[in-house]
Amino acid sequence: xxxxxxxxxxxxxxxxxxxxxxxxxxxxxxxxxxxxxxxxxxxxxxxxxxxxxxxxxxxxxxxxxxxxxxxxxxxxxxxxxxxxxxxxxxxxxxxxxxxxxxxxxxxxxxxxxxxxxxxxxxxxxxxxxxxxxxxxxxxxxxxxxxxxxxxxxxxxxxxxxxxxxxxxxxxxxxxxxxxxxxxxxxxxxxxxxxxxxxxxxxxxxxxxxxxxxxxxxxxxxxxxxxxxxxxxxxxxxxxxxxxxxxxxxxxxxxxxxxxxxxxxxxxxxxxxxxxxxxxxxxxxxxxxxxxxxxxxxxxxxxxxxxxxxxxxxxxxxxxxxx
Amino acid sequence: xxxxxxxxxxxxxxxxxxxxxxxxxxxxxxxxxxxxxxxxxxxxxxxxxxxxxxxxxxxxxxxxxxxxxxxxxxxxxxxxxxxxxxxxxxxxxxxxxxxxxxxxxxxxxxxxxxx
Numbered sequence: 472x473x474x475x476x477x478x479x480x481x482x483x484x485x486x487x488x489x490x491x492x493x494x495x496x497x498x499x500x501x502x503x504x505x506x507x508x509x510x511x512x513x514x515x516x517x518x519x520x521x522x523x524x525x526x527x528x529x530x531x532x533x534x535x536x537x538x539x540x541x542x543x544x545x546x547x548x549x550x551x552x553x554x555x556x557x558x559x560x561x562x563x564x565x566x567x568x569x570x571x572x573x574x575x576x577x578x579x580x581x582x583x584x585x586x587x588x589x590x591x592x593x594x595x596x597x598x599x600x601x602x603x604x605x606x607x608x609x610x611x612x613x614x615x616x617x618x619x620x621x622x623x624x625x626x627x628x629x630x631x632x633x634x635x636x637x638x639x640x641x642x643x644x645x646x647x648x649x650x651x652x653x654x655x656x657x658x659x660x661x662x663x664x665x666x667x668x669x670x671x672x673x674x675x676x677x678x679x680x681x682x683x684x685x686x687x688x689x690x691x692x693x694x695x696x697x698x699x700x701x702x703x704x705x706x707x708x709x710x711x712x713x714x715x716x717x718x719x720x721x722x723x724x725x726x727x728x729x730x731x732x733x734x735x736x737x738x739x740x741x742x743x744x745x746x747x748x749x750x751x752x753x754x755x756x757x758x759x760x761x762x763x764x765x766x767x768x769x770x771x772x773x774x775x776x777x778x779x780x781x782x783x784x785x786x787x788x789x790x791x792x793x
Numbered sequence: 794x795x796x797x798x799x800x801x802x803x804x805x806x807x808x809x810x811x812x813x814x815x816x817x818x819x820x821x822x823x824x825x826x827x828x829x830x831x832x833x834x835x836x837x838x839x840x841x842x843x844x845x846x847x848x849x850x851x852x853x854x855x856x857x858x859x860x861x862x863x864x865x866x867x868x869x870x871x872x873x874x875x876x877x878x879x880x881x882x883x884x885x886x887x888x889x890x891x892x893x894x895x896x897x898x899x900x901x902x903x904x905x906x907x908x
Contacts, residue, residue: 499828524861525827643826646860760815760829 476728476738483741490745494530494752495522499759528650529642533751533765534744535657536710539702541743542664544717545724545736546699549671550692553609555777557717558593558703561612562619564712566596567704569627576630586656589708593700596623601696640711640766642751649709656705663698664736670695671732713766715773716743722780746772794822801886802841802877809897811837827862837901838868841877843884850876875900
């Protein structure tokens with residue numbers, strides 16, 4: 472198992488490097504490796520501006536977002552002991568989106584508004600999810616989550632009807648300021664996630680067993696949940712809600728590198744970063760000069776994946792997250 | 794969102810003698826990405842203040858200030874960004890088309906400047 476995991480780590484790192492190189496080259500104007508090196512040496516050139524101020528921030532943002540969303544999904548799955556739990560399907564991301572929009576209307580003067588409001592929205596959704604009987608069984612949790620998601624999407628449309636366009640969750644138009652915000656929030660969050668990964672392993676045991684050993688179950692559960700929520704809402708604050716990354720990546724990762732969260736979380740981070748970058752790069756190059764938003768790309772990729780995952784007969788109870 | 798030559802406001806540009814940098818075969822509106830806009834390098838930018846003018850204009854100004862891509866277009870460099878205001882301009886054709894067309898012509902080809 473260990474050996475195989477190492478191979479997969481090597482594979483995903485290689486894939487990441489290749490995709491980053493392709494993403495630097497592809498776009499409205501194709502820049503080959505030679506033009507790229509010329510562009511980097513000549514800071515006044517049009518190519519340099521295209522690469523440095525348009526492509527690089529976009530690539531960095533999609534990498535951080537993908538990594539954050541995948542790790543957030545893995546953490547949620549560990550805490551809820553549910554293989555398809557993820558901040559987007561449970562309505563956390565759309566709640567964050569809704570609060571972000573509300574904040575823009577009511578408190579336009581507040582510094583750091585988008586992030587604070589998104590965080591607040593995520594917290595509200597999390598409280599709703601964990602306060603009732605949703606935790607009693609995995610199906611109920613997902614259904615409550617889906618209903619919560621639909622509610623917040625509806626509320627968002629209500630709030631924005633006639634006024635402005637509903638946000639598209641796209642990486643287009645991201646500036647260096649946005650990319651820096653994402654990098655700071657994402658890197659801190661991911662670093663904490665790597666440190667707390669062993670905690671996710673504890674949660675494989677039953678609560679009773681954990682209490683016998685003297686592990687503070689509540690503290691562990693809430694810290695992981697809040698961490699996952701923060702990672703996901705930071706992405707929502709800057710880019711918007713992007714579905715399915717947190718479901719697809721950790722589930723594939725379990726197949727590839729096994730169920731130990733200490734290898735699963737770093738691997739999900741890398742694989743999520745790669746998936747997001749690949750999806751966004753494809754989205755911005757297939758229908759030039761327009762583009763397909765990252766959220767749409769992920770819906771097309773992730774939707775069928777979840778259907779296949781659940782239709783293959785074993786159901787939620789058969790799928791193991793251990 | 795950008796109105797192409799297939800949309801009323803987008804086609805005013807052609808009628809006034811200009812060229813819409815985002816011409817299309819079939820689409821009325823499209824959403825080009827930043828790279829495509831930078832490459833098209835518009836000489837004049839016309840912004841339609843649709844639906845809620847004060848809010849939309851504020852958003853336009855914020856977007857143009859925050860996203861450095863705009864400041865690299867010829868239009869912004871030469872201060873040729875104009876706001877199309879209701880009721881003269883609208884997303885769909887109306888009886889004020891003559892006034893609208895005259896206004897666009899003046900913006901595209903100001904008197905004294907070489908046409």
